Amino acid sequence: MAKVLVVTSGKGGVGKTTSTAALGVALAKSGKKVALVDFDVGLRNLDLVMGAERRVVYDFINVAQGDAKLAQALIRDKRLDTLSLLAASQTRDKDALTDEGVAKVVGELREKFDWIICDSPAGIERGATLAMRHADVAVVVTNPEVSSVRDSDRIIGLLDSKTVAAERGDRLEKHLLITRYDQARAERGEMLKVDDVLEILSIPLIGIIPESEEVLRASNVGAPVTLAAQPSAPARAYFEAARRLNGEKLTVVTPPSEKKGGLFGRIFGRRAA
Numbered sequence: 615m616a617k618v619l620v621v622t623s624g625k626g627g628v629g630k631t632t633s634t635a636a637l638g639v640a641l642a643k644s645g646k647k648v649a650l651v652d653f654d655v656g657l658r659n660l661d662l663v664m665g666a667e668r669r670v671v672y673d674f675i676n677v678a679q680g681d682a683k684l685a686q687a688l689i690r691d692k693r694l695d696t697l698s699l700l701a702a703s704q705t706r707d708k709d710a711l712t713d714e715g716v717a718k719v720v721g722e723l724r725e726k727f728d729w730i731i732c733d734s735p736a737g738i739e740r741g742a743t744l745a746m747r748h749a750d751v752a753v754v755v756t757n758p759e760v761s762s763v764r765d766s767d768r769i770i771g772l773l774d775s776k777t778v779a780a781e782r783g784d785r786l787e788k789h790l791l792i793t794r795y796d797q798a799r800a801e802r803g804e805m806l807k808v809d810d811v812l813e814i815l816s817i818p819l820i821g822i823i824p825e826s827e828e829v830l831r832a833s834n835v836g837a838p839v840t841l842a843a844q845p846s847a848p849a850r851a852y853f854e855a856a857r858r859l860n861g862e863k864l865t866v867v868t869p870p871s872e873k874k875g876g877l878f879g880r881i882f883g884r885r886a887a
Contacts, residue, residue, distance in 0.1 A: 621633055622752060622755070630734060632838070643853075652701050653674070655674070661701045700719070711740075756815070
């Protein structure tokens with residue numbers, strides 16, 4: 615049965631698009647058929663991270679408004695034949711996207727894919743609520759800093775009230791993904807520790823992505839870190855997060871600081887719900 619996953623957070627710059635791409639690749643490598651959908655109308659970046667910016671002909675709004683068929687707009691990844699991208703429009707504004715149009719496109723995608731991963735824009739306005747509207751699963755991305763965690767708390771409230779699942783009275787599956795984590799800085803009190811973030815947000819932890827230059831380097835060459843740097847610590851963390859999304863019960867391990875590469879992270883003993 616197809617699942618719609620929204621990758622969301624209230625704050626910009628926390629790694630939603632990077633995580634959407636990395637998780638999409640990891641799920642596709644596990645044998646699932648995956649569609650990545652960019653909801654950031656007017657500021658599209660997912661095509662850049664995927665290295666597909668020159669292949670965009672039709673976009674999400676073209677399909678939603680009936681100007682193009684879904685098959686015309688989907689861009690199949692050249693490296694993974696089970697992975698496709700539906701880009702956002704770069705020339706329209708968010709008002710061009712309607713609930714009816716989103717429902718139409720998501721319904722068509724459900725018939726073709728195992729996972730539909732929606733890359734949400736930052737903020738709590740229309741674009742973000744439409745991205746989460748039809749979700750079955752949510753990954754809330756946060757950095758270990760107070761403002762990011764506070765914004766993520768607000769997003770969790772919206773997930774519990776503004777989705778179709780919530781309106782039906784169903785439980786929306788929610789997971790927390792902590793990005794740009796540096797164990798050494800956390801120990802020095804320069805950022806929140808994992809326990810602090812979990813105490814505030816109170817949703818299951820699906821992964822901890824360490825601060826690493828590999829993530830930025832991969833994005834700059836148009837390949838998610840799970841393709842461009844598979845042996846790296848961030849890639850391994852994303853692959854394990856994807857396995858948890860697929861139902862595996864794996865213990866979440868705190869990754870070591872990149873500057874102290876020989877240290878082994880301590881185990882918190884938590885398992886994803």
